[in-house]
Amino acid sequence: MLTKNQIKLIHSLSQKKFRVQHQMFVVEGVKVVQEFLNSNYKLVEVFSTDISYSKFSSNFTKVSSKELSKISNFSSPNKVLATFQIPSPSKVNWSGLVLALDAINDPGNLGTIIRLCDWFGIGDLVCSETTVDCYNSKVVQSSMGSHSRVNITYANLEIVLADSKVCYGAFMDGVSIYQEELAETGVIVLGNEANGISKEIEALMDSRLSIPRFGSFKQTESLNVANAAAIILSEFKRNVTEM
Amino acid sequence: MLTKNQIKLIHSLSQKKFRVQHQMFVVEGVKVVQEFLNSNYKLVEVFSTDISYSKFSSNFTKVSSKELSKISNFSSPNKVLATFQIPSPSKVNWSGLVLALDAINDPGNLGTIIRLCDWFGIGDLVCSETTVDCYNSKVVQSSMGSHSRVNITYANLEIVLADSKVCYGAFMDGVSIYQEELAETGVIVLGNEANGISKEIEALMDSRLSIPRFGSFKQTESLNVANAAAIILSEFKRNVTEM
Incomplete structure (x- = not known):
């Protein structure tokens, strides 16, 4: 009762x-x-x-x-x-490969990205304070339990990314991710669904990555951020396999 | 009025x-x-x-x-x-790279996959008759207009895939997609969200592909089918770029 x-x-x-x-x-x-x-x-x-x-x-x-x-x-x-x-987040292991999110708004996108981190063995997901709360029920449900296997931290990205870490940002006009040499460690940064990575965070990027568009139609929308995350994490990890 | x-x-x-x-x-x-x-x-x-x-x-x-x-x-x-x-679908160009869907149920997944076809220049998407209708309003809205740039056909996959086409199926237990040699043409087949590719269609596959899991947790769910589509299309196309 x-x-x-x-x-x-x-x-x-x-x-x-x-x-x-x-x-x-x-x-x-x-x-x-x-x-x-x-x-x-x-x-x-x-x-x-x-x-x-x-x-x-x-x-x-x-x-x-x-x-x-x-x-x-x-x-x-x-x-x-x-x-x-709600647990206290563990300390971020910055010496591994970390995914950082700059102002992701959609709970379904965050849930899917948590699931992708789990799949690709990304232990740390660092979210800007402007990113949707990971304990939002839609996030919890769409992560399908992966939530319990990824350490999720909220932080001011401008501060935590501002030292010597190697940062890869996803942009519409970057270097082809298929051509760029990708390290096994570093921070991959994905930006907001509508506006991408903010100017302040962009200034901290060491490498600007892009997923090439193969369709001949210029009006094609950008990829959904969760699909972009899937492709980028796959690219970082496929190199590890092939070593 | x-x-x-x-x-x-x-x-x-x-x-x-x-x-x-x-x-x-x-x-x-x-x-x-x-x-x-x-x-x-x-x-x-x-x-x-x-x-x-x-x-x-x-x-x-x-x-x-x-x-x-x-x-x-x-x-x-x-x-x-x-x-x-609703237009009559054009004839499928089987000599290119075609994506086929076996019983995709979720309108959001189909919409996202249409958007991915547009991005990766896949001109033909062939859906089983058991796949959700592509003119369902949730599909139309989630494809964000990409719908108008991909030729979508509904067909009995058992019949249309049953001749000499090279078929790549996505499975949980296939060969690593990072290791397999992927041709520039052929048919990529993705299965139902819960049950994967049906037995009848599985029998027609020439190659069983899988996206390796890097996380160490065995209980990790399979990838969402739209994320799997993103990674697989990217793998087929990255080889084209590198030629």
Whole structure:
């Protein structure tokens, strides 16, 4: 049985200010909840129509389907909703290959990029403070659990990129990524969906990369940022394989 | 001023059977409508809050913002909604590099893949009859106008792939795409989001390709099919550049 306070708390977590205040976020659905249960994330509370979830926490509340739909963001809620603690990010390992995002707005794009980091073994994702919050429920759901395997840090990119790191920025007019020599370490920077990398961050780039367009139509839109991330990470990693 | 019949017709076009019956589909928003106006697609009717759209067709209806929101799929309608004729697909150029889709369900994925074909100069996209309809409004909007620059055909893949074409299929357990020799022509086949390429189509593949996973976590989900398409098309084309 759900209390009014539980409902109120879970609803409030759709807003970043309350996630920060309570240091908690929401995860939904059998598959993604399981990924977080298998990870180092600390479970706070679990709400399910299935009593077997009670084994994961004493903070278990058995709910009816109707109650679950009251707290769910899904149009068809899937058995379970849980809240987890927001962890303190670990220290960024700048000696590896790091991905940095400058003002990514779309939660689905951020979720897909987290999933790509997981696939390509990128341990650290550094987001500008203007990037959408990674504990936004759409980000959590679209990362499909990869969230629990990538260290995500928010930072002022102008400060953290301003020392001797080798920075590769993705631009519409850079050098072909197929021709450029790509190191195994460094920082790859992707910019905002509409405006690309901001002027301040652009000034810190050592290399300007571009994905060549092969179509003959000049009006073709730029690639979606998640697709650009997929191609760029693949290019950095394919060289590692071929060594 | 919108008539009841106009509203009824436009609403009906959200269903495939009525798009097929009327041979028409809906396009929305200033940017995407402009892409279709610049293309070979034939405009049927245009509805806008902006009278300057009357220059494109005598079938122009000036509408109020309130009327536009009655026919729009957007939560914030953007000035214009137009209907265009569904064209007969051109003959597929099988001597080039063709992308084939086996039962892609998600309209956003199909839209993104159309945009990728446009970027990488893939002129022909052949979809199984089980693939989501490319004139579904979510597909049209997420392809961002690229729709007008790629020849999209629906066919029984078992029949059209069954002759001497060289077929590359994307699998979880194939040969690394970074190691395989990729020709400049042939057919790349991508399968359903959940189940991959069906058994019948799998039997027709000459080469089984895979995108290696670099992360050390075995539980990492497969890549999203649109991201896989981005990486695979980039791999086929990077070899062309390097020649």
